Amino acid sequence: MSARPLRVVGHPAPRVDGLEKVTGRARYVTDLVLPGMAHAKVLRSPYAHARVTRVDVARARVRPGVFTALSSADLTWCEPYFGPAFRDRPVLAIDVARHEGEPVAAVAAVDEATAAEALELIDVDYEPLPSAITLEEALGPGAPLVHTGEPLSGHFADLSTLRPQPGTNVCHRFHFERGDTVTALAGADLVVEDTYRFPPVQHVALEPHAVLAAWDETGALTLWASTQNPYSVRVELAKMFGLPLARIRVIVPHLGGGFGSKTYAKLEPLAAALARAAGRPVRLAASVPEAFQTVRRCAARVGTRVGFRRDGTLVAVECAADYDVGAYADIGPRVVQKATYTATGPYRVPHVKLDARAVYTNTTPGGAFRGFGVPQLAWALESLFDVAADRLDRDPVDLRRQNFLAHGEEFAPGDTPIDGKLEESLGRAAEAIGWTRAGAADRGRGVAAMLKASVAPSVSEAIVRLHTDGSVSVLASAVEMGQGTRTVLAQIAAEVLSVPLARVTVVQPDTAVTPYDQTTSSSRSTAMTGRAVQVAAEDVREQLVRVVAEALGVAARDLALEDGAVVAPARRLTYAEVLVLRFGMSGGELIGRGVIAPGRTAAPLGGSTPFWEMAVGAAEVSVDEETGAVRVERYVSVADVGRAINPLLLEGQDEGGVVQGLGHTLLEEMLYADGHLLNGTLLAYRVPRADDAPPALECRFVENADGSGPFGAKGAGEGSLIPVSPAVANALARLTGVRFRDLPLTPERVWRALRARGR
């Protein structure tokens, strides 16, 4: 098989799901209708923390049009707790409500209006309890305990290192140490340290969580769910209802944005319980305010200390991070340890000491969110890098470049060697932002870098089917949520099998039929699922070649795939002709199989990341000194992606990441008062609008084909978000001389700081 130039991969193909979406005909979960389907509504706690002394659903249950009304007391026929790290989250509150908006009871009725009316017939008695809303309140002496009683059992086998801490609000600790930071910092020429805060923010996927659940007569369960990982949801439901995995079918229709909010079970357990009780399909769709009560990013308080030698060499990093995981752990403990493991960023650090805690509070549970805990840490480290550069009188770009891990260098013993060139990304970003001209006090420019591991160990599998007419079906379970994975998977199969993109169909995820894929998150789909698709397509390619080699009596190496045909030196056979040779008739298909499962390793967290996600951001900002309004005039993101399978979609994804990062940096924060969320609506919670995007926004890519993914690709899509906050704050500091430690950089906060500076 001779090498040939790429024809589909690397090209900016329009997304295969685009037409359905722009015409409004794409079906999301809430568009689905099943005969006899009931509509569900949830009664939620008005208190941040309260004893629930009575829940009486009797009046609701007998209201005409109501099929079922449930409180936790009714859930005797299933496991009433769920959760991916610990099974600490009740389907419906049991005795205690631990955050405002926690589901306490639920109703399924003939329509939504009836269900809403029935909620008013449910009587609940609460005894309010003292609440811990902030990290300080949760960690202080005599803090109200969010959870009491027995330590919670671990859940997934691969999270077995997680340990709750009974008697406190600390639900997980992580510690990682290398070298001797005490001695190193004592001997350092410069130590910079400070505490940085990252606020609680929400994903604001335009489609809130939604589930349609249906049981059949055989006791099998089917869910159409807005989830990023149907296979994790399947495990949760199997445990909850004691079902074999093969009896649960989780189907993911079009998904209206995820950003981590739809990883692991959210509404699915409740919807399945309601459907079982109602004896009919149940549709449960959250409103936007309910999404704010379902999951959010973990707020964090990060104390970081960094030591340098006079020549700029980084010698030590100590980091102590507290993450607020809210009332239930969700995947928070995993966020905490996974992120903190890379708290030293993309730098060579001989002495490292990292400590992190996941802390329960009486707020919306904190889970996965684009960046998976890394933005909170990069906010601290990358800010301190600029502080150090200032103190060392060094150019912040040079100081970073000096300390970058080199291509091929180990991040930690046993983990994947660095597979990108950070200096190339930084150089391009600095050049694009006009760094060589920087230094004038009237213009603010700043940079920041990031490095992030993907989940490991991790498994992706795929099946590729070549039909008699040479068209192709791809069975894989990566969820298309706007990032373009369906298009990318189709491109990979089309490339390997040398067919036009239009002849490839990617089937939507459905655990009954599309094979195992761990999760659509962690920037892993292109690298892992894409690689599985590549291997499966190569399996088909080998079968094609073998059939022709045997039929023509030529060596496989003399055969190539070209435009839907196997080409021999003197003969060209279309795939249709090859399949007739294979099957002796017009019928039959070639089935290719791809399994990517690197397994456990000696890496510190038990698995070597399949790739390192690496990116650099460069910002140029202005500030209105009268109002404190910060404006990002120009932003450049450069991500080291190895290979851009689809540059158009990748650019769109990174533009989205930058703008989402700007939301966290300038606008967003979930604000609580007396335990009540003040701004949990689209009106009150300010996400970036189109006119908040920088007038000049460039997303570029370093492509050295050095990734382990298909055609040298690595993961992308999170990296662009992470540098935004420190890059903007660094620019603002260079512009104003004021260093910010708390986000978001609202006009009021900036105005106050500028005023305090003495202007």
Place this chain on the structure above:
Amino acid sequence: MSARPLRVVGHPAPRVDGLEKVTGRARYVTDLVLPGMAHAKVLRSPYAHARVTRVDVARARVRPGVFTALSSADLTWCEPYFGPAFRDRPVLAIDVARHEGEPVAAVAAVDEATAAEALELIDVDYEPLPSAITLEEALGPGAPLVHTGEPLSGHFADLSTLRPQPGTNVCHRFHFERGDTVTALAGADLVVEDTYRFPPVQHVALEPHAVLAAWDETGALTLWASTQNPYSVRVELAKMFGLPLARIRVIVPHLGGGFGSKTYAKLEPLAAALARAAGRPVRLAASVPEAFQTVRRCAARVGTRVGFRRDGTLVAVECAADYDVGAYADIGPRVVQKATYTATGPYRVPHVKLDARAVYTNTTPGGAFRGFGVPQLAWALESLFDVAADRLDRDPVDLRRQNFLAHGEEFAPGDTPIDGKLEESLGRAAEAIGWTRAGAADRGRGVAAMLKASVAPSVSEAIVRLHTDGSVSVLASAVEMGQGTRTVLAQIAAEVLSVPLARVTVVQPDTAVTPYDQTTSSSRSTAMTGRAVQVAAEDVREQLVRVVAEALGVAARDLALEDGAVVAPARRLTYAEVLVLRFGMSGGELIGRGVIAPGRTAAPLGGSTPFWEMAVGAAEVSVDEETGAVRVERYVSVADVGRAINPLLLEGQDEGGVVQGLGHTLLEEMLYADGHLLNGTLLAYRVPRADDAPPALECRFVENADGSGPFGAKGAGEGSLIPVSPAVANALARLTGVRFRDLPLTPERVWRALRARGR
């Protein structure tokens, strides 16, 4: 791997789809609802043969509530013809209507009532033409031509031997010859010959044909269809609309009986065209009278001549069969050649000459029906066997036994050697019916035997998935239509993987995800699809064993699968544990692949049958001489199935086959007058009722594990039907002395014959 006794296979497990069905909750096509779905109705020709000079749908189209109204003139955006043998059948009549009930126009509207009302607004002008309703009318001199013009193009590659005969009503001829029948018959001691007739009958599946068709924005087509072969339907639609196969999804929900009526496209092309024109999903569900106008069994006139030596040795068979395939070929030409190839039945015949014609008439198209043309031939041959026995003064059982093909003997050069023991089946049937005591004139007993080939070449593929908890999903495209294939496939996977049946889920056929399977017909599912499932499960088993062998450092041969675990001499690992070893985590699945594709061979029809279906029937009848009513008092069916994967379901299926055969024998005939079908309703068309079943009905099996299917299984389910007519007629002849050549044996026909006999 040591052999162990079968634990799931061979046991009478209740059907896995039973509970859904008996509770009425199983979803059939007509139970499905899609948002915005339209309902279709079809305007049909009232004439058997007419020129259609005008079809005006304008008034229907503008009626409120109507989304589209189509005549053939509108179908400019698709290929307007379809058909599996020849593309001779228009989606909507083009210029000519060739049978009563042929679709001429169709409407899709907001509901069925509106659609029905809109049909009345369609103006059609017909010019009636002379029609050919019977074989005699179609083959006589100056017969009206059902089709004129250019010969029709062949369709499927594997049917390329089919040749229409322009200028006549013969749409296909088949000729097969071996030896020299002229000389052999001239030298024979006894030649018996006669012409036997088999009437047109309908399948009367309790669920008439139904389709729900939906196009998406990307131009992809999804159909939920009541079809026995979704992959053939997919090919038809791909040709019709010029789509890649991967862009067409054919899903088969529960199916309410097939019997061959749902092989190949029927309503699917029209439903898809309506959905395209309406711009929304369209549901098209036939009524029972419309099913009578859609497909039926080919009526036949069979002239057979059989020569014997005095000692009973069969020396020659000549057979000239005309099959009435109705107005469009459907799969009729294939029925004709496939059946006629085995017109010599299960006997050793040195000299053979077979001629058959498929003949167009102006009646409902004739297609596949349980037995696929063989019942028509066996009716003749097995009747003549008893005539010969009488003339030779031989016991009909002995005469058959003497001439049976032996186990391992070639049926024809290059074809599969006989893989069963006919003498064992016949011996058991004769014993059960009390044959040894037969001979008294006052009691009528008769026997008959059959042999039938399955479709060849033929392909079945399957995927078996082993999940982390050791539960199993089977992806295969065999259609469950009451015969029990879902249960049987689950049993096979459960057996190979040593898990309880309840832990196996068989996914319903869906061409987007379940792999290629040629057709659910020809008694092939257990042998072919079942074998694919077995191979796929063995593939999983090998992966399990390999993981454990490598992990424990033991030889694969020392490992066995037992109760969901891999058992080594000193260790037992559950599948969940094995998968953690394989994937380094709790997640991932093993994917097994099974492809059964024996390919083309030198056998006369280009493929060697994967197995021979063989069965024997024995009947005991009584007759009411006053009324002519025949009653089958006792019936014994013995089928040589190799291995009964599920004896309970097999027995049920063969009981159904016997009773359906009794319908053809005693009750059923589609009656035409002036081109109009007189009895195309459930009220007028008499199928057997429960009280028509013989008071004593036994279905038994010969199991020598000598089949090529899983665990030695062969196909079954058609064999029980085929001997019924001759066994009953032979019994009746022995009872009354009257030999019948025409079916059905209605009281009137029997009464007239008895009267003519001279009583």
